[in-house]
Amino acid sequence: ADDGQRIHDIDDAITRIEDTAAPLFQPLVSGEQLSDSQRYDFANFLALMFVRTNFFRRLYAELYAHRRMSCDYFIASDDSTFESHMEGFQAARGKISDEEKQKLRDLMLDPSGHILQVSQEFTLKALECHGELVPLFYSMKWSILYAPSGVFFITSDNPLLQWVPPKHHHSFYGTGGFRNKYSEAILTLSPTHCLVGHWQEDVPKVFEASTDRVEFTNELIAASAEKCLYSHIQSESLLTLAKQHADSQRVIHMGGGPEKKAEITVVRHTHNKSKQ
Secondary structure, three states: OOOOOOOOHHHHHHHHHHHHHHHHHHHHHOOOOOOHHHHHHHHHHHHHHHHOOHHHHHHHHHHHHHHHHHHHHHHHHOHHHHHHHHHHHHHHHOOOOHHHHHHHHHHHHOOOOOEEEEEOOHHHHHHHHHHHHHHHHHHOEEEEEEOOOOOOOOEEOOOEEEEOOHHHOEOOOEOOHHHOOOOEEEEEEEOOEEEEEEOOOOOOOEEEOOHHHHHHHHHHHHHHOOOOEEOOOOOHHHHHHHHHOOOOOOOOOOOOOOOOOOEEEEEOOOOOOOOO
């Protein structure tokens, strides 16, 4: 809050969702059919797992920054649009010289060499995406994969991930989000079980995954991790996997806008008020 006091509303809401979902893990692992209300509660949990991570908040900030740079670029690319924008800018901020206007336009056209900071507090807006995801996860088909002997599932600090086969990626829209009919939502439930949300009609609700499928799932989990991988045992293969994907953080590729963009950083803003 502005007065420096901690607001617990978000933490309290997260705790309620987690507490409601916790008893549902074992029934899911056991292959039991959830009631509609239980399924909704777990879909609520899945959406929370997706939006609350540092990974998603970072992507949210980067998407905002890329849109901001693209908007500035298109404004500066057209003389009349730029002049109209400058009239509003000067009305709000005060008159600036022609030289300052040109410097600003040059920056909008080519922001490379600059740093665009996005407040960490701003990224809390990413939590607003939660409400859009709940009905999607609820409507998906859910399959439980169990690992064969000798292999196991891992998880990470980005526990729920989206995957779409590369051949179904769009050249501009990318994966298309969870609405893509080829999209999967993957969440490890235990070392031996993994939940996969999908839109396919012919996939069994519970089945034994092949060793290749488990290893491929772990590859996806490692590639999408922000910093940490988690396993129930120490494993040389897991250490190798972590090293292979240590620098594989997902980046955003957007069409339009300046070819060379500013560096984007997410920072924590502090509010210092002078004593009266």
